[in-house]
Amino acid sequence: MLKIKDLTVNVGTKEILKGLNLNVNAGEIHAIMGPNGAGKSTLSHVLSGKSGYEVTGGSITYNDKNLLEMPAEIRAREGVFLAFQYPVEIAGVTNVYLLKAALNAVRKHKGLSEVDAMDFLTLVKAKTKALDMDEKFLYRAVNEGFSGGEKKRNEILQMAMLEPQLCILDETDSGLDIDALRIVADGVNALRSPDRAFIMVTHYQRLLDYIKPDFVHVLADGKIVKSGGAELALELEEKGYGWLEQA
Amino acid sequence: MSISWLNDIRSQAAAQFETTGFPASNLEDWRYTNVSAMAKKEFSIAKFVEDVDFDAIESGSAFHFVFVDGYFREELSNLPESITVCSINEAIEKHADLLQSRFNQAINQTHGFIDFNTANFTDGVFLHLAENVVLEKPLQIIHIATQAAILPTRHVVILDKNTKATLIEMFVSPEKHAYLTDSVAEIFVGENADLTLYKVQQEGENAYHFGGTYVQQEKHARFTHHNFALGSLLARSDIVSDLKTAAECELNGLFLGSGKQHLDNLTRINHLESHGISREFYKGILNDQAKGVFQGRIVVAENAQKIDSKMNNRNLLLSNEAEVDTKPQLEIYADDVKCAHGVTVGQLDEKSIFYLQSRGIDEDTAKHILTFAFANEMVEKVTFEPLKALLQNGNKLNF
Structure with missing residues (x-):
C-alpha cells in the first residue's frame, strides 16, 4: 500500500529525514518509535501533505500513485488520514459540520452522492457513542475547549467516520490518562481490518500495550536504524534509545 | 400650535453646518475617514x-416602520397599536411636550452630519413606551433609498421605566447610484x-x-446593540452611550468590507456612575482594497467605581491590500474598576486551513468555512x- 524509498526531507536548510525506507502493506500495524528530534513528526507531516517540508530526494508511492504529487486534501480523499498530535481548535465550525463536509468531500471523490442527512446523523451518533463521547460534542466548535483526551477521541471519531485506508497516528498517546488511552485504543482496534493499515508514531511503548503492532521500527537521526516485531518495543522500553544511537 | 422651539434648534444647527460643513479629517474622530469626495457631490434633499x-421580515414576526428616501410610508408599514409610535412629524404636532423634553438631549457633541441632520431631517420614528410596557414583537425600521440625494432621518425613542423592546434598523437600496444616508437616533432607556x-x-x-445612535x-x-456594517462605499457609524448607576451596555459589531x-465604526461608552457593566466586541473582515476602522473608547468618570468593562476588536485581513485601523481606548478616572481591552489583526490561520485539508x-x-466561522460568531x-436567518442567507456572508 505504502512504499517509502530513500526519503530525504529538509526543513529550511536542515536535513531531518536522511534516507528513510519503509513498506507498509494492507492489514499491517507499524509502530515508529524513536527519541525526540529523530524526525517522527516530520514523517507524519510529509505523509499527510503539510507545507513547510522540502522533499529533496526519494519517493513515496501510495496504492501505486505518487503521493508527493497530491495536495493534502486529495491524499485525505484517497484514504490517508493523519490523527494529529496537537489537534487544531477551530472556533465557529461545529464538529458535526466538519464531519459532514469531510465525509461528503471523500464521497464525492469516490463518485458517490452526498450522504443523506438522516443517515449521517444515525451514523455519527453511533460512532460517537462507541467512543464514549457525549453527543453534545458534535455541536461544539471543533476541539475548542476540549481536554487533551477529548481532542484525541475526536481525532479517532473523524477517522471512524472517514474510514481511511492508511491511518497515521502521531503521538496519539501523549496527554492521555489511562482511561482515555484505553478508549482511544479500543476505537483504533475496532477499525483494524485486512484492507486498512496503521502507522503509529510514538515516543513511548505504553500505547503498544493496547494496540499491538506487527512491526516496530526505530527512527533515529532521520533513518530507520532497526526493525523488528512487537518485542522490540519492550526492549526499547527497558534499555531506552541510547544503545541504538551508539551502535 | 407653536413649534418655535424646534425651529430655533434647527436654524442654529443650519448655521453651525454652514460654518463647519461635513467633518474634516483633521478632527481626531475623523482622522481615518475622509468624506471630502462625498461632500463635493452636492446632493439635494430627496423628494x-x-x-x-x-x-x-414577515409580519407575523415583526412590526414594520417603512421609510422611502427618508419619508415615512404609512401604507407600507404595519405598526403596533398599543403603544405610541408615529412619524416624528406627527409627534411634533401630537406629542410636542415629550418630544421637546428629549429632542437633542442625548447628543453630547455634534459634528457636521448631526448638524445637517438636525437642520434638515425630513422624517423619522417617534416611539414611546410608557412604564411597564413590553413591545411584543420587534419593530423593523426599514430605510429604502431610491434617489441620488441626501436622505436625512431623525428618530427619538423613549423607553420609560421597566419597559422592553427590540428594534431592527435596516438600510437597503435597490439602486447602484451614489446617495447619502444621514440618520440620527436619540434613544432614552429608562430605569430598569x-x-x-x-x-x-x-x-x-x-x-x-x-x-449615529446616541x-x-x-x-x-x-442596552444591547448589534451593528452589521455590510454595504455602502463609505460608511461611518457612531454609537455613543451614557450610563448611570448599574446600567449595562453591550455593543457587538461586524464590518465586512x-x-x-470604507467602513468606520466609532463607539463611546461613558460610565458616568458606579456599578456599570459594559461589553464590547467588534469584528472586521476586510478583503480586496477595503478599509475598516474601529475606534472604541470607554470612559470611566472619576466617581464611577466598581465598573466592569471589556472591549475586544478582532480583525481578519483576506488580502494584502486590505487595511484596518483600530484604536481601542480606555480612559479611566476612577480607581476601583475592572477594565480590559484587546485587539488582534491577522490572517486566516494556516494550521486551521491544513487541518481542514487533511480531512x-x-x-x-477551507478558507470560506473559516471566514464564515469568524463572521458567524457575531451573527450567532x-x-x-x-x-439571524436573513443574515446567514444573505450574499455578503457567502464567502
Missing part, C-alpha cells in the same frame, strides 16, 4: 416617490428598561452612509431568529 419594492437594537446596513454599493441609560437600564469599501476539504473551501449573537 417623495410613489412606487417601491422591498423585502421585510431593556432595549435591543439591531442595525443592518446594506446600502447600495456607491452609497455614503452616516448613522443613548442615555438610566439606573439599571440595559470588500472592493473599495479532504480543498483549500478554497442575534437572538431574533428571522433576522
Whole structure:
C-alpha cells in the first residue's frame, strides 16, 4: 500500500529525514518509535501533505500513485488520514459540520452522492457513542475547549467516520490518562481490518500495550536504524534509545 | 400650535453646518475617514416617490416602520397599536411636550452630519413606551433609498421605566447610484428598561452612509446593540452611550468590507456612575482594497467605581491590500474598576486551513468555512431568529 524509498526531507536548510525506507502493506500495524528530534513528526507531516517540508530526494508511492504529487486534501480523499498530535481548535465550525463536509468531500471523490442527512446523523451518533463521547460534542466548535483526551477521541471519531485506508497516528498517546488511552485504543482496534493499515508514531511503548503492532521500527537521526516485531518495543522500553544511537 | 422651539434648534444647527460643513479629517474622530469626495457631490434633499419594492421580515414576526428616501410610508408599514409610535412629524404636532423634553438631549457633541441632520431631517420614528410596557414583537425600521440625494432621518425613542423592546434598523437600496444616508437616533432607556437594537446596513454599493445612535441609560437600564456594517462605499457609524448607576451596555459589531469599501465604526461608552457593566466586541473582515476602522473608547468618570468593562476588536485581513485601523481606548478616572481591552489583526490561520485539508476539504473551501466561522460568531449573537436567518442567507456572508 505504502512504499517509502530513500526519503530525504529538509526543513529550511536542515536535513531531518536522511534516507528513510519503509513498506507498509494492507492489514499491517507499524509502530515508529524513536527519541525526540529523530524526525517522527516530520514523517507524519510529509505523509499527510503539510507545507513547510522540502522533499529533496526519494519517493513515496501510495496504492501505486505518487503521493508527493497530491495536495493534502486529495491524499485525505484517497484514504490517508493523519490523527494529529496537537489537534487544531477551530472556533465557529461545529464538529458535526466538519464531519459532514469531510465525509461528503471523500464521497464525492469516490463518485458517490452526498450522504443523506438522516443517515449521517444515525451514523455519527453511533460512532460517537462507541467512543464514549457525549453527543453534545458534535455541536461544539471543533476541539475548542476540549481536554487533551477529548481532542484525541475526536481525532479517532473523524477517522471512524472517514474510514481511511492508511491511518497515521502521531503521538496519539501523549496527554492521555489511562482511561482515555484505553478508549482511544479500543476505537483504533475496532477499525483494524485486512484492507486498512496503521502507522503509529510514538515516543513511548505504553500505547503498544493496547494496540499491538506487527512491526516496530526505530527512527533515529532521520533513518530507520532497526526493525523488528512487537518485542522490540519492550526492549526499547527497558534499555531506552541510547544503545541504538551508539551502535 | 407653536413649534418655535424646534425651529430655533434647527436654524442654529443650519448655521453651525454652514460654518463647519461635513467633518474634516483633521478632527481626531475623523482622522481615518475622509468624506471630502462625498461632500463635493452636492446632493439635494430627496423628494417623495410613489412606487417601491422591498423585502421585510414577515409580519407575523415583526412590526414594520417603512421609510422611502427618508419619508415615512404609512401604507407600507404595519405598526403596533398599543403603544405610541408615529412619524416624528406627527409627534411634533401630537406629542410636542415629550418630544421637546428629549429632542437633542442625548447628543453630547455634534459634528457636521448631526448638524445637517438636525437642520434638515425630513422624517423619522417617534416611539414611546410608557412604564411597564413590553413591545411584543420587534419593530423593523426599514430605510429604502431610491434617489441620488441626501436622505436625512431623525428618530427619538423613549423607553420609560421597566419597559422592553427590540428594534431592527435596516438600510437597503435597490439602486447602484451614489446617495447619502444621514440618520440620527436619540434613544432614552429608562430605569430598569431593556432595549435591543439591531442595525443592518446594506446600502447600495456607491452609497455614503452616516448613522449615529446616541443613548442615555438610566439606573439599571440595559442596552444591547448589534451593528452589521455590510454595504455602502463609505460608511461611518457612531454609537455613543451614557450610563448611570448599574446600567449595562453591550455593543457587538461586524464590518465586512470588500472592493473599495470604507467602513468606520466609532463607539463611546461613558460610565458616568458606579456599578456599570459594559461589553464590547467588534469584528472586521476586510478583503480586496477595503478599509475598516474601529475606534472604541470607554470612559470611566472619576466617581464611577466598581465598573466592569471589556472591549475586544478582532480583525481578519483576506488580502494584502486590505487595511484596518483600530484604536481601542480606555480612559479611566476612577480607581476601583475592572477594565480590559484587546485587539488582534491577522490572517486566516494556516494550521486551521491544513487541518481542514487533511480531512479532504480543498483549500478554497477551507478558507470560506473559516471566514464564515469568524463572521458567524457575531451573527450567532442575534437572538431574533428571522433576522439571524436573513443574515446567514444573505450574499455578503457567502464567502
